[in-house]
Amino acid sequence: GAGVSQSPSNKVTEKGKDVELRCDPISGHTALYWYRQSLGQGLEFLIYFQGNSAPDKSGLPSDRFSAERTGGSVSTLTIQRTQQEDSAVYLCASSLWVTEPQHFGDGTRLSIL
Amino acid sequence: DQQVKQNSPSLSVQEGRISILNCDYTNSMFDYFLWYKKYPAEGPTFLISISSIKDKNEDGRFTVFLNKSAKHLSLHIVPSQPGDSAVYFCAARALYSGGGADGLTFGKGTHLIIQP
Numbered sequence: 408g409a410g411v412s413q414s415p416s417n418k419v420t421e422k423g424k425d426v427e428l429r430c431d432p433i434s435g436h437t438a439l440y441w442y443r444q445s446l447g448q449g450l451e452f453l454i455y456f457q458g459n460s461a462p463d464k465s466g467l468p469s470d471r472f473s474a475e476r477t478g479g480s481v482s483t484l485t486i487q488r489t490q491q492e493d494s495a496v497y498l499c500a501s502s503l504w505v506t507e508p509q510h511f512g513d514g515t516r517l518s519i520l
Numbered sequence: 521d522q523q524v525k526q527n528s529p530s531l532s533v534q535e536g537r538i539s540i541l542n543c544d545y546t547n548s549m550f551d552y553f554l555w556y557k558k559y560p561a562e563g564p565t566f567l568i569s570i571s572s573i574k575d576k577n578e579d580g581r582f583t584v585f586l587n588k589s590a591k592h593l594s595l596h597i598v599p600s601q602p603g604d605s606a607v608y609f610c611a612a613r614a615l616y617s618g619g620g621a622d623g624l625t626f627g628k629g630t631h632l633i634i635q636p
Contacts, residue, residue: 452623
């Protein structure tokens with residue numbers, strides 16, 4: 408497809424389980440970003456990739472959160488030992504270069520029971 | 521602390537009139553600003569941007585104004601149409617000054633409702 412693709416669109420899991428969220432950016436986009444939106448809040452920046460490297464991990468809320476990007480394309484965001492406060496919509500965005508506007512996917516709605 | 525603030529959670533405007541959405545920021549390092557529109561269950565869609573070297577940028581029905589001294593920007597939509605009903609997010613970053621993270625800092629959004 409032409410846009411940013413995220414999977415799964417919805418994920419329900421039990422507290423304490425690990426989850427993996429996937430983002431497929433727009434083809435050719437070098438920059439990739441992860442955000443999350445909790446209920447009633449704005450989007451919160453998590454991590455940014457330029458190519459396969461992550462020069463900015465400042466937004467990751469705890470060491471339970473990690474992300475990687477391989478081949479300069481697909482990225483996965485992993486949350487270990489999930490907690491209820493991790494429940495949110497996780498959004499991925501990509502841009503052609505870091506100076507260009509970011510284009511978002513439709514997100515993964517994560518619910519921790 | 522909230523570095524980007526959208527003080528109106530909602531705004532109701534009649535179809536055909538002008539919609540004005542406001543945004544204030546506190547971080548003087550921010551030099552690049554964007555507006556996004558979001559429908560329920562969809563990701564934000566980029567609308568328009570402005571860098572701090574300009575005070576106005578126009579794209580069709582959408583115009584963004586930037587007042588650097590007041591640390592204030594606004595999005596004007598004219599004329600407003602029913603399809604404009606959505607949540608609008610203001611976002612900012614320190615793109616050229618390099619003083620901040622490379623992610624965008626978002627406001628909490630304003631829900632725009634266009635009345636027929």
